[in-house]
Amino acid sequence: MSEGKKEASDVVPEATTTESLDRYRSSMEWESKFYRDTAALVERTADLQKVDRNVTHRLLTPQRALIVSIPVRMDDGSVKNFVGYRVQHNNARGPFKGGIRYHEEVSLGEVSALAMLMTFKCAVVGLPLGGAKGGIRIDPTPLSRAENQRLTRRYTTEILEMIGPELDIPAPDVGTNAQTMAWIMDTYSEMKGRVSPSVVTGKPIFLGGSQGRVEATGHGVAAVVRAAGEHLGFELFGKRVAIQGFGNVGTHAASKLESMGMKIVAVSDVSGGIYNPEGFDVKHLLKYVEIRKSVKDYPRAQPISNRDLLTLNVDVLVPAALSGVIDAEVAGQLKCRILAEGANGPVTAEGDEVLRQRQHEVFVVPDVLANAGGVTVSYFEWVQGLQSFFWDSKDVDERLFRILGNAFQEALSFKEKFQTDMRTATLMLGIHRVSEAMLARGLFP
Numbered sequence: 158m159s160e161g162k163k164e165a166s167d168v169v170p171e172a173t174t175t176e177s178l179d180r181y182r183s184s185m186e187w188e189s190k191f192y193r194d195t196a197a198l199v200e201r202t203a204d205l206q207k208v209d210r211n212v213t214h215r216l217l218t219p220q221r222a223l224i225v226s227i228p229v230r231m232d233d234g235s236v237k238n239f240v241g242y243r244v245q246h247n248n249a250r251g252p253f254k255g256g257i258r259y260h261e262e263v264s265l266g267e268v269s270a271l272a273m274l275m276t277f278k279c280a281v282v283g284l285p286l287g288g289a290k291g292g293i294r295i296d297p298t299p300l301s302r303a304e305n306q307r308l309t310r311r312y313t314t315e316i317l318e319m320i321g322p323e324l325d326i327p328a329p330d331v332g333t334n335a336q337t338m339a340w341i342m343d344t345y346s347e348m349k350g351r352v353s354p355s356v357v358t359g360k361p362i363f364l365g366g367s368q369g370r371v372e373a374t375g376h377g378v379a380a381v382v383r384a385a386g387e388h389l390g391f392e393l394f395g396k397r398v399a400i401q402g403f404g405n406v407g408t409h410a411a412s413k414l415e416s417m418g419m420k421i422v423a424v425s426d427v428s429g430g431i432y433n434p435e436g437f438d439v440k441h442l443l444k445y446v447e448i449r450k451s452v453k454d455y456p457r458a459q460p461i462s463n464r465d466l467l468t469l470n471v472d473v474l475v476p477a478a479l480s481g482v483i484d485a486e487v488a489g490q491l492k493c494r495i496l497a498e499g500a501n502g503p504v505t506a507e508g509d510e511v512l513r514q515r516q517h518e519v520f521v522v523p524d525v526l527a528n529a530g531g532v533t534v535s536y537f538e539w540v541q542g543l544q545s546f547f548w549d550s551k552d553v554d555e556r557l558f559r560i561l562g563n564a565f566q567e568a569l570s571f572k573e574k575f576q577t578d579m580r581t582a583t584l585m586l587g588i589h590r591v592s593e594a595m596l597a598r599g600l601f602p
């Protein structure tokens with residue numbers, strides 16, 4: 158369904174003031190602090206660029222949300238019930254797309270907020286896709302492989318009518334991986350009676366996964382750092398980088414930034430950080446981490462706390478672990494020139510306020526753009542699958558750098574047009590693209 162602006166019946170009634178919108182929202186099933194904060198940010202940003210009020214109102218609620226109960230036979234013969242969700246926020250620009258998360262804190266409020274963010278993330282990078290998210294409230298770590306498989310297959314059958322290659326395409330998120338996607342693809346294919354690899358992305362490569370999908374988010378971070386460097390007239394060669402979090406995003410960002418001539422001087426994981434002002438040999442460090450499972454005690458480096466790493470005197474800082482690590486205090490002490498947000502939501506609302514004041518000292522590339530490399534290569538996987546024609550990793554990387562570089566330039570033009578900070582400008586770009594699609598499609602019926 159979509160929105161138009163010309164019909165009289167379409168006009169938001171007088172009573173729908175900000176106050177009544179607040180009351181309306183707080184009585185909604187998906188109400189949560191995360192949802193409220195996300196919706197408030199979207200509403201504020203839409204109002205700044207004078208988006209049609211009817212469109213904004215529609216953007217503040219998901220288009221569809223499903224709650225399912227998932228009975229699973231455990232290995233000991235008992236049956237346990239879990240709760241799962243799939244939320245589709247907006248498909249004005251194309252089929253829904255978004256990850257599936259297995260975590261004990263998954264809720265309708267969280268999944269709905271993440272679905273909303275996906276709508277704008279896809280739009281920022283210009284993908285012809287909408288936003289969705291799903292999940293199961295469960296800690297998957299104690300599950301056996303067989304239990305996890307039964308859970309995944311039953312969840313898939315419960316949401317079966319909501320997903321499909323042209324309808325809604327799930328992908329991995331926290332607690333799920335390529336194997337989860339292979340089970341979803343198999344269950345969907347068996348139930349539909351035809352092989353449908355394009356119902357999910359993030360599959361194993363031998364099942365139609367894309368080259369470069371694993372590296373995509375980290376490489377995307379490197380792509381926006383390059384774009385920011387060019388914009389600032391800032392030669393990246395030989396410059397210093399600190400990365401918090403040395404997992405999927407952090408390691409691949411480190412390798413790519415090193416290949417661009419930058420010096421990775423500090424990295425960290427849950428056990429703490431390491432620092433060497435001369436820069437690490439990332440390949441050697443990766444081998445060490447493969448064996449030791451942590452950066453801790455890496456030779457020729459001094460230990461540094463996760464907190465101190467953030468305020469190191471470096472040129473580029475990449476938070477690539479947790480959300481909320483840059484609060485007002487840390488934001489006031491950042492010394493980097495470029496902050497590229499690999500993690501989702503690494504800056505708190507208070508931290509963001511400080512960074513807005515410091516925007517001429519610290520150039521922020523917000524998460525919705527800096528970590529959009531993952532969904533971009535997911536989109537490549539979907540396109541390759543539909544065509545049954547696969548690209549090599551060089552093609553994938555070149556297209557990824559081009560798409561993120563273009564999105565960066567578009568966000569910059571919004572920054573200049575509206576004389577605002579980069580985070581607001583980037584969201585404006587996403588909201589603009591979604592709202593123009595909604596208005597062009599008009600209101601059904």
Ligand code: NAD
Pocket residue numbers: 374401402403404405406407425426427428463477478479480499500501528529531
């Ligand atoms: P990951 O699990 O592979 O790695 C996370 C890293 O953070 C690990 O090195 C871990 O040790 C470290 N870490 C955990 N707790 C920490 C703590 N308290 N202090 C410091 N470090 C800590 O996860 P990932 O896939 O690399 O994701 C990292 C971030 O990027 C998350 O915010 C995620 O939502 C976001 N993200 C990931 C992708 C993707 O494609 N993987 C896409 C978009 C956004």
